[in-house]
Amino acid sequence: MTQAAFVVLALAGACFAYRLSRGPSLADRVIGLNGFLLVGMGALAVHAAHTGIGSFLPALVALALVGPISNGMIARFIERLGG
Amino acid sequence: MIGELLTLIGSILVLISALGVVRFADPLARMHALAKASTLGLLLILVGAAINLSDMNDITSVALAGILHILTSPPASNMVSRAIYLERDATHTNDVIDEGAVTLARYRAGGSGSSA
Numbered sequence: 001m002t003q004a005a006f007v008v009l010a011l012a013g014a015c016f017a018y019r020l021s022r023g024p025s026l027a028d029r030v031i032g033l034n035g036f037l038l039v040g041m042g043a044l045a046v047h048a049a050h051t052g053i054g055s056f057l058p059a060l061v062a063l064a065l066v067g068p069i070s071n072g073m074i075a076r077f078i079e080r081l082g083g
Numbered sequence: 084m085i086g087e088l089l090t091l092i093g094s095i096l097v098l099i100s101a102l103g104v105v106r107f108a109d110p111l112a113r114m115h116a117l118a119k120a121s122t123l124g125l126l127l128i129l130v131g132a133a134i135n136l137s138d139m140n141d142i143t144s145v146a147l148a149g150i151l152h153i154l155t156s157p158p159a160s161n162m163v164s165r166a167i168y169l170e171r172d173a174t175h176t177n178d179v180i181d182e183g184a185v186t187l188a189r190y191r192a193g194g195s196g197s198s199a
Contacts, residue, residue: 001087001090005094011098019105027167030163031163039101041128041152042124042128045148064149068155071162072163078169079170
């Protein structure tokens, strides 16, 4: 069941990679990058749930803090371009 | 067992939001698909991990990650959606009622209606 979760997360990562490489606008690429972050967090949590080893969980907390900050920064950048 | 089942269900929800990000035609619709479905999927994955883990330190780390994601993801999604809306070349094909037109006109005129 854990292998199935990893395969599903890999498929989701492929979809986000498509949107990241082929997005028409910069905002679409931001969306793809945000999805990549979510897939990485999910993979860390699935790995911790499978092995029972929580060594990578502080990285999970750091990703949950840092990712939305980068989204906000790129959003401000897009507003300067468009406004 | 139930923890692994929850992680699988959460992964499937993340995949559904990824399919929405690929298939939808509008950047705002893509942001909608990413912001809501994947948050629920990630929270299900984190709950499954917390069920399977035994150390109290690890469980509190997972809980802190979930709480931080709930607190910080909606403002970031809101900022990105606002940037998409304010972008000149964005196509608003799904909008029937443009409620932000007044604010947008004030923003374009350089008024005090926005935080930028």
